[in-house]
Amino acid sequence: MTLLRLPRPVDHIFEQRLRRVYPERADRVLSALEELRGGARNDSRFGRRMVGQGPRWEMMAQLFRQSCDRLGISTSRDKDLCRQHFRRRGQLDLGFC
16 A cells, blocks of 8 residues: 655645645645654655555555455565566567566
8 A cells, every 4th residue: 555655846736736626624634644654744765655654554554455355456465477568569578477
């Protein structure tokens, strides 16, 4: 599961647009985002950029896993990926799949 990432140049634009489109919800959305990031809207450290922390994040992750299980969607990252569908046109098949 991936958390919304707001790099510094995008943060201001996101907040402006959020306040324009959803003025009554903007403070709650920004507060929830900061709660998931430990008080900040962005964490640029590698490995922490796209994930959250705290009880709200755990609840969201649990809900995501339960929904995937219910719908039969695998969330395992241990699968062997096959690259046969990602070849560029004219690229040789080297038999990695």
